[in-house]
Amino acid sequence: MKFKFRKLNLIFAIQIFEIMPKISQRAKHMPASPVRKLVPFALQAKQKGTKVYHLNIGQPDIETPQTALDAIKNIDLKVLEYALSEGNLDYRKALTTYYNTLGFEDITPDNFIVTNGGSEALNFAISTLCDDGDEVIIPEPYYANYNGFTSTFNVNVVAIPSSIDSGFALPPMEEFEKKITDKTKAIIICNPGNPTGYLYTKEELQQLADIALKHDIVVISDEVYREYVYDGKQQISMLSFPELSENCIIIDSESKRYSMCGVRIGCMITRSKKIHDAAMLFAQARLSPVLLGQIAAAAAHVNDEAYIRGVREEYTKRRNLLVDLLNEIPGVICPKPKGAFYCVAELPVDDTEEFAQWLLESYSNNGETIMVAPAGGFYSDPELGKKQVRIAYVLKSEDLKRSAEILRDALKVYNDR
Amino acid sequence: MKFKFRKLNLIFAIQIFEIMPKISQRAKHMPASPVRKLVPFALQAKQKGTKVYHLNIGQPDIETPQTALDAIKNIDLKVLEYALSEGNLDYRKALTTYYNTLGFEDITPDNFIVTNGGSEALNFAISTLCDDGDEVIIPEPYYANYNGFTSTFNVNVVAIPSSIDSGFALPPMEEFEKKITDKTKAIIICNPGNPTGYLYTKEELQQLADIALKHDIVVISDEVYREYVYDGKQQISMLSFPELSENCIIIDSESKRYSMCGVRIGCMITRSKKIHDAAMLFAQARLSPVLLGQIAAAAAHVNDEAYIRGVREEYTKRRNLLVDLLNEIPGVICPKPKGAFYCVAELPVDDTEEFAQWLLESYSNNGETIMVAPAGGFYSDPELGKKQVRIAYVLKSEDLKRSAEILRDALKVYNDR
Structure with missing residues (x-):
């Protein structure tokens, strides 16, 4: 059965791609x-x-929070216009309040680029940092779509295995050191982790911050599950390391926080004006993030503690x-x-x-x-x-x-x- | 003044990029x-x-049509869930009816991938067809963001000038023949055109179809302004050329048709299963197009003649x-x-x-x-x-x-x- 299964997969792949000269290598490797x-x-x-x-x-x-649903039901707009490429100010202000409340008081609306889901934020982060053949290091197992976003830009994932036996804790820094080359542009983590549910400790994150600074690479920290940690624990954002101001991109999304995956609202946050300005070029090329999702998400943030x-x-x-x-x-x-x-x-x-x-x-x-x-x-x-x-x-x-x-x-x- | 202006632009570019080793070449060229x-x-x-x-x-x-606004105001959902990566069936059925009514009776829901605006459809088309260093031919002037989407993937635009004196008519095919190389993967047209407002004639489109088939390249036809042609004229879709079944991608969007640019709903349409299946890999990587926009757009299509x-x-x-x-x-x-x-x-x-x-x-x-x-x-x-x-x-x-x-x-x- 196993042989047959693999063979069928192969035939499938040939059918889709091999007799078709017009498909890109990029697509073939997706x-x-x-x-x-x-x-x-x-x-x-x-x-x-x-x-x-x-x-x-x-x-x-x-x-989904009733506040978000109500905001949609009560829209008082005659024209559903483009939003600003970086996201409308009202929504970026709501995000600012949220991040200030998390303890990051230096964060302003200018630190955000609102995106079509966390997916697009990852897309912008990778395209802003990486060229063809560049590498990103990711502890594995990791969110499968990191493969999709890197493949889109012909960027190679260099994986460092974490083990089910340690509950998928961060691998030792020696393993990262071994894999860092001239081509390494970023380390991607997901904290708490999809698929593992692992929550990085302050010590682990400090190690990542140190190694990123040492090699002048960027930590891309996917924190879309931030609010959902258990047993009285608290997630520590990579924003807690001010020394990474030029070396950190946070990926965030409202999808999981407010159970509204379909509104497609996420954002990338960075303190680095240079990274922000470069990512804005990709944001401008696609014109605008979703208007209605921003309205829903801004409303969801209001009094959301309960x-x-x-x-x-x-x-x-x-x-x-x-x-x-x-x-x-x-x-x-x-x-x-x-x-x-x-x-x-x-x-x-x-x-x-x-x-x-x-x-x-x-x-x-x-x-x-x-x-x-x-x-x-x-x-x-x-x-x-x-x-x-x-x-x-x-x-x-x-x-x-x-x-x-x-x-x-x-x-x-x-x-x- | 001119000198000063250019100099300031240069200083600006240096400030953003040159002292920052972490930004990709891709971003620098955006x-x-x-x-x-x-x-x-x-x-x-x-x-x-x-x-x-x-x-x-x-x-x-x-x-925006009241039908679309009402559909949003009357949503009866408790969870704003992910849509299918290819778009929800209800909306693809609405699109199918629209395309069938345009005269393309073979089009089914399987021909569509619903996207976050026409922008994402272009993005998928280019990434599906082109690798680094590949070329797309575009009559110029052309929609500026074609530069953004091609730069994102290090694809080169080979432009063929059209002239203001001829009202920006299609340049002669000899000019295309001169520019087609092994690296040419597609010809992009916008019909009617942004920025020119030019409407291609049946003869011009037939020439494009012929040259695409001859060289086995794809025509990407951006038809988002299809409904807005004047003086009793009618837009001719590239779908009218059945011989291009494997060599044509249509870019469409609801943004302009229904004055709802902010809902971010577009689609790519192709009769080629191979192109469709390859593009679906990029669609899956970003999980889902916008849910609310699909609801608004499906409603907008109902009785929209007036x-x-x-x-x-x-x-x-x-x-x-x-x-x-x-x-x-x-x-x-x-x-x-x-x-x-x-x-x-x-x-x-x-x-x-x-x-x-x-x-x-x-x-x-x-x-x-x-x-x-x-x-x-x-x-x-x-x-x-x-x-x-x-x-x-x-x-x-x-x-x-x-x-x-x-x-x-x-x-x-x-x-x-």
Whole structure:
């Protein structure tokens, strides 16, 4: 079966690309999203009438804040105009207040470029710093779309493995030192981490700050899950290191914070005027970020303490439930994440990509199945994640409970075939 | 003054980039948007209390259709979720109906990728077709942001001049033949044209189709102004050439059609499954186009005939008024555009970039001035457009009338200094 699967993949690749001279090498090297490439199998399962629990994607079922929904319902505009390329001032003021409240009192509206989701902020950061053949260092496993954004610009990811055994802690600095070359332009971290849920300590971040300064490279810190850390812990932003003023870009997004992934509002923040001004050229080329999303997001920020606290409590409950249930399944190992809403679990199967496809194509339990994200796509070398999956705990508790039950049964059926 | 101006530009460039090793070559080569780079001077003028008529940007003052505004006001969603990477089916069905009605009955929802504005569609088209150092041929003057999108991917624009004397008609095919090399991946046209307002004839488009097929390159046809052509004429889409099924990408957007530039909804359309599938990899990397914009745009398409007809009549009126007034000003030459809502006018000045800046910095007429887009940025060699400006006729008639009056006076004052 394994051979057949790989062969089919190869035929698929040839069909798409090899007989077609017009497609760029850039496109040929673009990785398919590991989260989204199983979607056709999920659609087929649904067409057969199977209910699919989506553990594969970070789309929370949490409600968007009513303040944001109301702001949209009450828009009093006759023309839905372009926003400023850098984002409208009202929204950048809302962001400024938020960052000032986080303790970064020097941050002003001029530090932000509002983007179409955190995705575009990453895109701007990479294109601003990197040329073809340049390198970015990323501890792995890492958010799979970092591969997409780097591939778009022919930038190479140099990955440094972190281990499931240490809960995916930051690898030692010696490993970074070994990999830094003239071509290294940035280190990308996600804190708290997608897919690992790992929360970097102050000491780890200080090490990163030191090494970035030593080699005059930039830390790109993706902090979109900042508000969702658990057990009374607090996320430490890379903005806490003033010595990085010229060497740091923060990636932020409202998508996860306010469960409004569809409004496509994120931002990049930097204290470096030079980086900001260069990134603005890319922002101007695409004219404008979304107007309505800025209105929704600005409203969401107003008096959001209770909302954020409630969502954090809900995720804590879901995490505790899910991780305990997963670790009770024979052969499953799942470190307890400290933040975000994902965990990486090792499963007792040879290849989670085959398993994930099988779950959708060939398995159902009382008409239900689960969709998981094979973790191979979260590693530079998919082999390293071949036994792992990323599971998002964005569904309500009873759905997570039922999903764990399905996983337990499915693993048994799969391994008994 | 000229010397000083250039020198200041140079110092500015050095300040941003040269002392900063961390910025990519890609960013250093990004052109500043000619439409947006005067924005700081406009802000200063406004701060001094001067009223600025914006002739510089294609932001219509036309109202967004009430159907679209109502769809937003009446959203009945609790969670503003991710859309599908290719766009939600409801909206792609609305687009399908629209394209079927245009006469392209083979078009299905699978031919579309919904994008964050036409900008992102162009971005996907170029990244799908072109690698570093590849070339795209564009008749000039052309939409300035084509420079931005190509620079982002280190793709070179090979421009073929069209002339103000022929109203910017398609240059002869011999000129294209001379420029096509192994590196040529696409020809980009904008029809009707931004900035020229030129509407390509069936014969011109057939020539483009023939040459594209002969050399197996792709025609990227930017048709976002399709609905706004005048004098009873009709735009001919590049989709009318079925022989280009593997060699054509259409760029479309709802921004101009429905005066809702801020919703950021566009799409790319191709009959080529191979191009579509490759572009989808870039679409997946950025996860999702805007949800709310798709809802607004789908609603806008419903029974839009009266709206489109009304707007077309309004633009016809504005065009007739403005072009006549411009041609009455001594030394001004302005061909009558057949579509879109821009015209390119030649002014009796040496350098329209200096003049445009002077209009904002040093001139006012009863407390009012105008902002125009210097046409240099719409040419590969800015020298070619040095005496020209692009003027958008998106303001209501009395504002256009007053703007022409201001321009007439300003040219006199400027040339009498």
